[in-house]
Structures are given as C-alpha cells and as structure tokens.
Amino acid sequence: MVDVARRAEVSAMTVSRALNGSRSVSAATREKIMSAVEELGYVLDLSAGALSSKKTGFISVLIPSFNNSNFSETVQGISEALASEGKQILVGYTGYDQQREERLIEAMLQRRPEGIILTGGEHTARARHILQKTSVPVIEMWDMPAQPIHHSVGFSHAAMIEDLVARLVFRGYRRIAFIGGDESGDFRGIDRRRGYERAIETLGLPRAHAVPLGVPPISIKHGGPAVIRLIEEWPEVEAVICVSDLCAIGVIMECHRQEWHVPSRLAVAGFGDFEFSRYCFPSLTTVSVNCTEIGLQTGKLMLRATGGSAVIDPSCFERLVIPHSIIEREST
C-alpha cells in the first residue's frame, strides 16, 4: 500500500480511505490512486485490515451437513444476505454431533468472526458457556430453542406437524402413524414427533404409533424398511407422516415395490418440500419450509446484530418465526 501511495503521491492513509470508499477523498486523488493500484497490480489485504480495524468480516455458520438440500439452501440464503455488506461466511459441518459442534465453535472463535450462526438449539454445556462468554452475537436457526442463547430464527417443528396431522384428519384419515425421531440425537426429529403425538391426543384420534429411524442423516434408503415395519406393527394404519421428504420418498418407492397403492392403501406425507417431492409419482404432500428465506432472514438479522452497538443487549434479542405451509399433493 505504501508503494501505491508513493506512486500516487499521497499517504498510505489516503490510499486506504480511497479503497474503502470513504467520501472524504477528492475525485482527482481517488483517480490517481486507482490508476496507481491498477499499474502496480496491487491487491488490498483484508486480513491486515481486519487486525487493525478489529473487523474480520467473517460470519461463522455451523450446519449438520451439506448433503441435505435444506441446509444448503439456507447457507446460500445467508451468503446472499451477507454478500451485500462484503461479509464472508465460514462454514463448518457438525455431522449432527454436539461434540464436534463444540470443537468447531472453539476453532471458529480463533478466526474472530463477527457473528455465529448455529443450527438447532441443543448444544453441549461447554459450548453454551463458551458462546455466552463471547461478545459476538449468536443466532440459532431452524429450531426455536427453549433457551435461546441470543437471537433465534426458525420454525416450530411441533406446530408444523400438528398442522399437517389436522389436515390429514380433515381429509378423513384417522389412523395416522409417524416415522422418524430417534431418542438418541435427532433433536429436530424428536420435536416433530412430539408435535405428532400432541396432535393425535388433541384431536382425539384412536392411537399414536411412531417408528423410530435412528440418528441422522436420514436418507431415502431408511424409508423402505421403516414402512414395512410399520405395516407389520399396525396393519390398519391409513396414513403415515415421515420426519423428512427423503424418508417419505423411500416409503413411496417401497410401496410401489410392495404394490401398496398410495394414497388408497397408505397415504404418505413428508417434511421439507424437497424439489423432487413435487415431481415424483405420486407427488408428495409435505410441509413446505422456506429454506432460502430462513437463510436470508438469518443473514439480515445478523447484519442488524453486528451493525449496532458493540454490547450484546438481552432485551433486543429477536425471535423470528418463519411461516410454513402445508402442500397437499397426490400422496394423500
């Protein structure tokens, strides 16, 4: 930068100002600087700037996995929302593992992010402790945590499934089962399952029956065995709600194989509105969660949270609930 300054016959400080778009640089000077930059092929070093300005321009984002298009879309949404301010995302994969999440948080903090975005509201005690000591804003997204650390943006998984059950009942189904939600580690799944159980009770339905799926990541292949087990355990079942569209698609494909007609033998509903769900045969009834939207909102909230005062103010913690919708298709 000093070389550029020399060439443009100004001070390094003026170069810095010109490159950062400060208004108080005259047009003539700015032009001289820009051509010096061009001639020397100079590239600004943000990491040095980060040190002195104490603003790295990084936002850490931890997601369970990238192999789930929901999370990928969310990340893309966050990224787009932050790009306008030149912020860069640092992504980490927890692999649905809280220990790994804890380690990632520690690693991320060494990069001095201006904010941290986590997926879900369940963390190790140590992770919570570390985050509470930190002076950067934390956003938990996807699930609405019972005890938010700071801000949260998400869906009420239980409420969504309750809506879905109600819709199925409205369509005339009474014996409704659930696939998914293992006790050991699938927090989102468990939330949804609780919603299912509550809805069954509230609506006065005869029986709740859930087939657990094991720990995430849940994929298409889990659907087949689960539906076979379900039919064995509860032959009278009329409809099944799956913890995710992936699983539901697996269920539908197994039904094709077994020649159980969907929806007359078994109605199937999923969760997440994956792209394929609209095009598969029969097309899948599902709860549509706007993943890009949650990303955009999270990103915007992060900009607000980092833009304002340096202090974390508990009275300003936001709690954004992103609306969902039930999409009824051929499978119910």
Add this chain to the structure above:
Amino acid sequence: MVDVARRAEVSAMTVSRALNGSRSVSAATREKIMSAVEELGYVLDLSAGALSSKKTGFISVLIPSFNNSNFSETVQGISEALASEGKQILVGYTGYDQQREERLIEAMLQRRPEGIILTGGEHTARARHILQKTSVPVIEMWDMPAQPIHHSVGFSHAAMIEDLVARLVFRGYRRIAFIGGDESGDFRGIDRRRGYERAIETLGLPRAHAVPLGVPPISIKHGGPAVIRLIEEWPEVEAVICVSDLCAIGVIMECHRQEWHVPSRLAVAGFGDFEFSRYCFPSLTTVSVNCTEIGLQTGKLMLRATGGSAVIDPSCFERLVIPHSIIEREST
C-alpha cells in the same frame, strides 16, 4: 497473549510456541501456559497470526451453486481433506456466471487464500490473467480444462458419455438422443453433448439428435418439456441420455404421465448418480461420478501444492482423472 505469558511467567513467544504445538517447549512450561490460558479464558487470534506468518489457513472454493448435491458433496469432501491441517474453506457461488466468478476471485484474493479451487475450466480472460499473476496454487476441478491454469482434478465428461452410449448400444439401442447442453454458458453440458455426438459417429449409429435445455441450473422441471419435444421431433427414438440425473428424473416422471413405458417405449439414462436415482421408479441408469472423492482428492492435492516450495512449478502440475462408472438400472 501477553497476559497469558505474564501469568505463566514466560514470554509471549513461548506461549505462541506452546499453542502452536512446537516441540521445543518443556512439558512443565506447556502445562503452566495451558492452565493460564484456561484461567484467563484466552482464545488465540489466528487473524493476527496470519498477518505475521503470512499463512492465513484459507482455501477459496468457487462453485456454481449449492443447490446441486454434486457440488455440495464435493465441497464437503474438500472441507474434510483440509480440516486435518486446520485449513478453513472460503466458499463462493458463481451462479454459473463467469463475470461473477471473476469478481469473486478478486474478492477472494483480498483474503489472501493459500490456494484457489475453481469449478470448470472456462473463465474470463481477465480472471485467467489475475490467477496467473497470483502466487498461490490454482486447482480447476470437475472438468479437465483444455488449458489448465495449474493443477486439475476431474472427469472427462466426453469420455463418460461415450462409455454410456457404448453401453446402451451393447444393450441393443440404436436410436439414441441427448437432452441438454445449451450453447450459451453450459460448458459441462456442451462437453457431454460433444461426447455423445462423437460416440454416435464412432459407433456408426444412424442419427444424432440433441434437444438443448438452456442455461444451468438444470432441474427436474426441465425434463418434462424436453422429452415431449424430443418425441415430437424424432418419434422413432428408443433411448435418451440426459445431461444430468435431475433432468432424467423429470423425463421419467413425464413418461409416467404420458404413459410412455420406461424402458420399453423410451429408455432413459442420466448423469451424476444422485441419491434419488437409485430409489426412483423405475430406478435410473446413470454415470456415477464420485463427488466426495473428487473433493477429497482436490483437498489432498491442495495440501501438497501449498505444503511444498513457495514457487509455482509448472513441471509439477498434476492432472488427476477421477474414475467413473456406468450404473445400469431399470430405466434402460
């Protein structure tokens, strides 16, 4: 760090060494330092370290989009390969747009990455120029570029499709069409289409017929209209190869709707071996590209490239071809 040093009664330099795992710190001193770190809740600042050591620990990765599970898997692979060395990925989305790629490259360089990973071998002239001036290694992945900048890791798209055509011919299909590969911007698609055309010629088949799809991202919804157009234009067609599994799935679903039996009326093959392709009905014949593997290999190559000498040595540029395989399923 000075506070920690004072508390542990050593110098800052020793603290630095201890935290970076230098061997030449005695066990007793290390322990004193670690407990001081713990007591003070000190967190190392890598951005400061980056400035003085000139090693940021960042690798930039530019991909077209995250909404394609192939690229997501690749990124996850890269991330895993680099995590072992504590390197952090900086992701950017080009949206299949070279101008945007160029801007992203410039923005990334300001973060002083130790390496740059690009998707594909087609870039703007200015982007090439910028990358050539830069002293960090560049890896182009996915496509094997005609003029690689430095290293490349990928598949030969043309060769893969040639294999696929040959396999279809072996199965007895003669009238084979192709869907995808628009002239304006879909470089990967064009590569595949050229492979198709060459194979048709080499194998002495009666006719090559391609239905273009428009610019990426290609999704399921593009398949339906394309297959309808295909059947109109070439009613005698027996098999169709789609530029991607997503498109092929759209084709299959449209065939269900039109009651064109797959594969007896029309055989369908795709590209990419998406998870769904294994479970859809009929299950899809496809070219399996190991996306995680390409990511892992790219990541490892990057570690080699950044680990060695500081100079970029053209004689050491690697060109890794990742093997593919044809997976025959019910759709052909």
Add this chain to the structure above:
DNA sequence: CTGGTGTATGATATCGATAACATAATGTGT
C-alpha cells in the same frame, strides 16, 4: 477581516501474533 465549519490529507501508534536471531542451560562424545 475574523471566527467557525467543513473537507481533504498526513503522521504516528497500534492491532496481536510470529519470524528470525540471540542466549542460556543442558547433554554428549572423546
């Protein structure tokens, strides 16, 4: 003509670590 206001620029210290070199303490072979 004077004081006040604003704009454009410069000088210096500093952000928090590490590289490079220096030094002290310990061991090792002959």
Add this chain to the structure above:
DNA sequence: ACACATTATGTTATCGATATCATACACCAG
C-alpha cells in the same frame, strides 16, 4: 574436562493495514 550439539527460552522487529488525532486550506457569514 572441553568443544560442540541440542533444547528451551527470550528479545526485537515486523507483517499490512486502519484508528486517531493533527493539520492545512477553502469557504462563508457577520
């Protein structure tokens, strides 16, 4: 017992920008 290697630690300068305060000059109202 001595030179020499090895290990453990400290000192100082530096990485490349920006914050902060200082300064110079132009402009305008009274």
